[in-house]
Amino acid sequence: MQGYEFFLIIDNSLSDEEAADVVKKYQEIVTENGGTVTSSKLWGRRKLAYLVNKKQFAIYYIIYFSAPSTVLALLKDKAAFDEFVLRSLPIKCDDLEKEITFLQTISEDPKINVNLYLDSKKGN
Amino acid sequence: MGKRRRRKNSRRRNYTLAARKKFCSIETAKLDHIDHKDIQLLSLFTTEKGKIMPGRANSINARNQALISLAIKRARNLALLSFIQNYPAAEELASQQEKYAKKFVTKPTDSADDEKKDSSQSTEESSIKDSAVVEKKDSSKPSEESLVKIDASVEEKESLPSSEESLAKDDSEKENSSDKDDVKESTVEPIKEDL
Numbered sequence: 294m295q296g297y298e299f300f301l302i303i304d305n306s307l308s309d310e311e312a313a314d315v316v317k318k319y320q321e322i323v324t325e326n327g328g329t330v331t332s333s334k335l336w337g338r339r340k341l342a343y344l345v346n347k348k349q350f351a352i353y354y355i356i357y358f359s360a361p362s363t364v365l366a367l368l369k370d371k372a373a374f375d376e377f378v379l380r381s382l383p384i385k386c387d388d389l390e391k392e393i394t395f396l397q398t399i400s401e402d403p404k405i406n407v408n409l410y411l412d413s414k415k416g417n
Numbered sequence: 418m419g420k421r422r423r424r425k426n427s428r429r430r431n432y433t434l435a436a437r438k439k440f441c442s443i444e445t446a447k448l449d450h451i452d453h454k455d456i457q458l459l460s461l462f463t464t465e466k467g468k469i470m471p472g473r474a475n476s477i478n479a480r481n482q483a484l485i486s487l488a489i490k491r492a493r494n495l496a497l498l499s500f501i502q503n504y505p506a507a508e509e510l511a512s513q514q515e516k517y518a519k520k521f522v523t524k525p526t527d528s529a530d531d532e533k534k535d536s537s538q539s540t541e542e543s544s545i546k547d548s549a550v551v552e553k554k555d556s557s558k559p560s561e562e563s564l565v566k567i568d569a570s571v572e573e574k575e576s577l578p579s580s581e582e583s584l585a586k587d588d589s590e591k592e593n594s595s596d597k598d599d600v601k602e603s604t605v606e607p608i609k610e611d612l
Contacts, residue, residue, distance in 0.1 A: 302495070339497075341496040343500070380494070380495065382491070384453075384491065395452060395454075399455060400453055403455075406458045407457050407458050407461065409448060409453075409595055410442070410446045410448065412446075413442065
């Protein structure tokens with residue numbers, strides 16, 4: 294059972310409730326095929342760095358789960374034919390709890406690591 | 418060939434300077450976790466145009482540089498970082514498009530003029546007059562002496578078409594080339610009628 298971090302970039306025209314319904318379908322695929330979802334978090338509505346399908350804003354969802362590797366192909370096929378999902382990307386994770394705490398720290402203060410890095414350079 | 422003798426006071430490596438050790442800037446800052454979600458840290462290691470900087474620029478270890486480059490490539494696919502920034506400038510692009518637009522517009526006008534002259538099927542005498550009229554406009558000196566010079570120049574060109582030198586007489590040269598095509602067509606057409 295490998296841990297995974299699955300990004301979902303969803304169309305901005307949907308409301309928060311409609312976007313949550315889209316994410317539920319992906320959670321069901323994981324649970325039906327012998328996996329366990331630890332948490333699914335909303336990272337917020339963000340401005341994209343470049344246009345994706347002629348859209349400038351999007352909703353970012355992240356699902357943390359642990360499942361066998363056969364699930365990934367099902368998730369990709371689902372996301373490819375979904376009209377509300379602009380992009381998706383699964384990434385391997387060894388420690389899921391470590392990254393869930395890291396997401397909380399960044400969402401509170403996005404400049405934590407930047408200040409650590411710049412202060413160490415000043416000392417030298 | 419004899420053996421080379423080593424000099425007594427040859428250049429020797431100064432070990433006092435070489436022993437100074439380099440430290441990785443990320444290990445000194447104690448950043449354990451480099452992640453693709455940490456955009457503002459990753460943007461420090463990219464140039465103004467969005468390229469990944471080499472590890473020697475920021476004195477980063479090879480192991481950490483691999484983690485940074487992997488995190489930047491993931492963030493680009495998630496549309497968190499851009500592949501390209503500040504390139505090309507909008508004003509430069511507009512000026513380039515105008516230049517290319519002028520090139521494609523001028524070419525079809527020249528071909529349209531040739532087609533009209535082909536349709537008229539002018540004889541050699543009329544073609545010489547047409548060439549004279551064009552060069553009068555260029556020279557802006559409509560005199561009888563110019564006509565005599567042009568008649569001489571046309572005969573020379575027909576005798577030696579390969580030796581065309583002057584760039585200023587491009588218009589006259591194109592017309593002469595079109596006239597030769599007319600002559601060839603006139604020779605070919607009656608043979609077809611006989612068949």
